[in-house]
Amino acid sequence: MFHPEAVAVIGASATPSKWGFGILHNLIQGQFPGPIYPINLKEKEILGRKAYPSLAETPGPVDLAVIVVPPEKVIPAVLDCGRKGVAAAVIITAGFGEVGAEEMRRQEELSRVIRQTGMAAIGPNCQGVMSAQSRLFAQFLWLFPPAGKISIVSQSGNVGGSLMGRGMAFGIGFSKFVSSGNEAVTKCHELLEYFGEDPETEVVMAYLEGVPEGRAFFRALKRVTPRKPVLILKGGVTEAGSRACASHTGILAGESDLFASACRQAGAVLVDTLDDLFYSAVTFASQPLPRTNRVGIVTWGGGWGVLAADACVREGLCLPALPAEVIAELNEFLPSRWSHNNPVDLAAGGGPGVLSRTLELMVKSPAFDGVVQLGIGISSFLRFMTQSSFFFGHADRAKVRETLLSMAVESDKKFSEKVMRLSRETGKPILSASDTASTPSEDNVVMQTFRQEGKIIYPTPFHAARCLGHLARYARFRQKIKGEKPGQG
Amino acid sequence: MFHPEAVAVIGASATPSKWGFGILHNLIQGQFPGPIYPINLKEKEILGRKAYPSLAETPGPVDLAVIVVPPEKVIPAVLDCGRKGVAAAVIITAGFGEVGAEEMRRQEELSRVIRQTGMAAIGPNCQGVMSAQSRLFAQFLWLFPPAGKISIVSQSGNVGGSLMGRGMAFGIGFSKFVSSGNEAVTKCHELLEYFGEDPETEVVMAYLEGVPEGRAFFRALKRVTPRKPVLILKGGVTEAGSRACASHTGILAGESDLFASACRQAGAVLVDTLDDLFYSAVTFASQPLPRTNRVGIVTWGGGWGVLAADACVREGLCLPALPAEVIAELNEFLPSRWSHNNPVDLAAGGGPGVLSRTLELMVKSPAFDGVVQLGIGISSFLRFMTQSSFFFGHADRAKVRETLLSMAVESDKKFSEKVMRLSRETGKPILSASDTASTPSEDNVVMQTFRQEGKIIYPTPFHAARCLGHLARYARFRQKIKGEKPGQG
Missing domain, CATH: 3.40.50.261 (Succinyl-CoA synthetase domains)
Structure with a gap:
């Protein structure tokens, strides 16, 4: 089904509005590496591929057939597949059990026939299948x-x-x-x-x-x-x-x-x-699974920290107080107005170096097995700010703008790489949330850095807390299954 | 506070990283129409505006003062405001009750002084105030x-x-x-x-x-x-x-x-x-308030309809069965596989004309006082499809692509205008949800049409159901307050 060597589209069409066109198109567009056989009674060629009047006439073996013919022709098509020795079929065609009792009888007949052929079969009444590693996009939706x-x-x-x-x-x-x-x-x-x-x-x-x-x-x-x-x-x-x-x-x-x-x-x-x-x-x-449900929060701004704390608690996560040694170390470089609390609220002070040091202390502290970090991506905000600003619109300040931006991009890059590295080194999940996630753009350096490791920035603290909650519950389930004692929470 | 004629920024600064710069900048950038007075001991001019060493020396009356000086200078600044006859102040400066007991005493002293002057005052420890109709952006965040x-x-x-x-x-x-x-x-x-x-x-x-x-x-x-x-x-x-x-x-x-x-x-x-x-x-x-909590759902695709139905019921909304006359009328133009049910599932068939007629029947039926409509914006999807397609990449098919796109844009425009018109004519809320909402772009015709009436397209059925739930509960509260009987639900 997912690793075929040759695919046939039974009911392939040359008319762009038809499903038999879309599916053939997507197979080709997806760059499926093996032969693709359009089956169509009338056409000689569809989308640059030689078409065949029947499955029997295709020149080589076929592993997967995608069936897009009208409902009454589905069973004959399945029988053709059986005769050809096709291993698997995807039946796109609708008009079976979802319609009514009569059509349900047709579906039961279809099941019986498929079982006799010994084929694997998906559907009917479906959108298709996709297997990205095999470059198989046997589906109607043009999504790759x-x-x-x-x-x-x-x-x-x-x-x-x-x-x-x-x-x-x-x-x-x-x-x-x-x-x-x-x-x-x-x-x-x-x-x-x-x-x-x-x-x-x-x-x-x-x-x-x-x-x-x-x-x-x-x-x-x-x-x-x-x-x-x-x-x-x-x-x-x-x-x-x-x-x-x-x-x-x-x-x-x-x-x-x-x-x-x-x-x-x-x-x-x-x-x-x-x-x-x-x-x-x-x-x-x-993200790695956390050992326990003990979470630390680091935030640039108070409101998001409050909302994250609420959301974490509602997810069954635990927010331990800051250990005395963490407080002592933070006191050394944070401005005095910092929260002295978990969430660690930097109160929009101190710059990216301070954020980075704070995050490191929290992630490395044995008091926490996961961290929610709020406020990342100063460069995209700065780009937005300076673009909308008369000050930076002045010709003599263009250079200031560029300098500020390149500094912000550099510090965003360093910080997001540090988030990745800290998570790898400690084996702890770090979930970052920011307004910057609402505007995915190619020049957003933090989103790009995260993307390279398959990570995302969450659009709100609620999203981050919810996902960390799922991770922690699943981690506990895995520990139980293995007969492990839970980490102290 | 919200409609001042002249504003002073006490603690205005020429240094872009300071809050006293950001606030002055945003006042100017926001095009506040009256005089803006930067107050700063050393500077003669900041951001092109003449600066004054003290509030007392400003040439005209001041209605609103934004105070950005260090905490120990806030009370003297407030006293200056009192002497000048300033009506309102926004105190941005942090370092008061949020820090500790000592700073709380400073905040209490501040309150006492302000009360003596008779001023209105926002803060301390705040980000500012904004009044868009007065073009007053007396805030630190560069958001307009x-x-x-x-x-x-x-x-x-x-x-x-x-x-x-x-x-x-x-x-x-x-x-x-x-x-x-x-x-x-x-x-x-x-x-x-x-x-x-x-x-x-x-x-x-x-x-x-x-x-x-x-x-x-x-x-x-x-x-x-x-x-x-x-x-x-x-x-x-x-x-x-x-x-x-x-x-x-x-x-x-x-x-x-x-x-x-x-x-x-x-x-x-x-x-x-x-x-x-x-x-x-x-x-x-x-959106108008619905008369009752009875909702109809119209969907292009089954899964979103199922999720919307669940979400509506969880919100306390009621999904009445389709009245016989609506079924009879829909039977006349829908393909036979349609759901015959509320949600009305068009099963991705019939084109935009059919969607439009179906929506009209549902909205106008007395059985429903609000409608959730799923799947709008074919043109942005088509644009996306055809851009990623080798078929439309061929030179001889560029014209086909343009024709299809302009047809889709036209039909999207007509349909979204119809949604607006139907809601106005019937006084019923119609909430549209679509994947198209996740990619706000300038060429998205449905989002643009909605935007003209202050409306949005919801990114998922859950968002639409949740918001309609809020509308219906609030409508019921209003009816109760007025002693009205609820509409039959």
Whole structure:
């Protein structure tokens, strides 16, 4: 499914508005390295590739078939695949179990036929599959995120698309994406199991509306979570949402509280929103697990520190008081108005050197196993300030502006590299939040430095606290599984 | 305070890194129309303005003084203001009650002196004040949001800055911003009361760490909420957060559950996060209040519809079934696979004309008093698709690309104008969410159209549902206050 050598698109089309065009286009655009065979009765060539009137007539073996023909032609296409010896199929076509009882019978017939051929099959009623390391973009959405460690199984194509789109905006990579659709044959728990074994996958994200085989799902979950974090966003937790599921993927959402508590017991990370899902996945893919839930906060400005402290406590994190030796060391170089408290509030004073020394003391202190750092990226703010300023608009001050900016860029670069280094050296997560995250731009040096290690800057203290909460809970679960005593919290 | 004719900056500086420079700079940059007097012992001129060695020597009357001198010089500066007959002062200087007991005594002395002069005074330990309609930017942060209907009182300068920064990014205007600091004289409840009467303010946002006079605060709140929504984000709701408050603004956060329930009783809208505060304020400033909590959802893609339905129900909104006549009308032009359900899921079919007709039917149906609409802005997605496509990269297809794009831009423009018109005509809120909101850009036609009416596109269904929940709860509060029966829900 994810590492084919040759792909056929059954129902490929030369008409740009059709799905059979988009999928073929994306396979080519994604630079799939093996042969791609468009199957179309009438065309001789589509998008520069020789087209074939039938799968049987393709010149070589085919490992993966993407099926985009109308619903009544899907079973014949699957039979063709069986005769050709195709190992796996992705059935994009909708019009099955999600529509009504009659179409559900068609879907059951389809499952039966696929099982007879022995093929693996995704769908029907799905958006496609993506495997970035294999450069396989067998999907309708024109999204080409970079290769990374996160894999996605989604019972919704557009939720998966939203996640990949964010990945592209923030430079976050994915390994595999499966839009599982109606799951007529391959169920989400089988995909979960697969991702559990997949060496290219380190974090699993799932958007689920319902699990067709509950027991098998929880068994699979329990096998994966001790090794890899599994993040789950559940759709259809209310009656209205559940009704919407049935007409969407044809999968009925089950009892939600039961589902949630079973997931939690099985070690899954339950998230609440799309943002939560995205930011958590990036966090698990880029941050070490904390040994305990003891957190230090370092902030440039008071309000964000207060909000971060609240958010951390609400996430079950613990904010120990500053040890006396940390206070003594900070007293040596901080202006006297600093908070003398955790959060360490620098009160917008002291410059980037001071921030850097403070952060180092906090991260290295045995009192803390994780740090939330607020206010990073002075250079982008300075760029914005000076651009909107009449003072720096004067010709004779252009040089001052450039000097200030290059100093700020240099100090941002040094500081963000130090954040990376401190986290590597101590094995502790450091989560940075700043307004600078709301304006991703190519010249934002801190975001670029973070991006090189797959990290992001969180847009608010709430995002950082939430993600650190997930990390700490999952770390505790892993310790329990291994029979370890928790770090003292 | 907010409409002065002449402003003095006591402690103005010619050194760009100093606060006394930033504040003077921003007053000038903001194009304050009256005289601005820098007060500085040594300089003859700062930033092109004649400087004066003392307030007494300024040539005309001064209404507002911004005080940026060191803490020990604040009281003498206030006394100068008293002699000059200055009506109001903003005391930026820190080093008062937020530091310790001794500095608290200095703050109490300051309050006493100010009261004797009869001045109004904001601070100390604050970031400044802003009054966009008067073009008064007497603040340190170099932020110049457009003029609008929302006013902010914040006990934190950086939280206020985050809010104004977002406003600028989304083109959302503000009327006034006050960083209230330690509230040595003017308390947050007095500002609330003022905003309640201010004809330029239609929505009030507050970030509060603690209220120094609880009873007065709730009395003020009760007077304002029947006329204007007051949105409150509370910092210091946990013990750790509360400790952080004390060393930040010198204000002790009180009992939080009690505070929250009292706020709710007084009709305030309590929000949880910075995002919640920003999006809710924009929503109240730009959307009509719904008559009831009955909501219809229209979605292009299933997953977002499911998540929106869940989020609406969690917000206490009600999703009535589609009336038979709406189903019958939709059957006439929707492809047969549509959901036949609320959410109305168009299953990515039918084109923008169909979306427009569906939305109109839902908004006009008496079954719904508000609509959440998911998936808007095909043109920015198309621009993104075609830019990343080898197909449209071919020279002979550049024309196809341009044709498709201009069609999409045209249809986006028509559709977003229709959303505005439908909401105006029916008096019902319509909240649109789309991935397109995550990439604000100048050529995004839907965002531009929304912006003209002060509206935004929400980045996820959760944001839209949350904001509609706030609207509906506040609408119910208003109905109760007026003794109206609620609309049937």
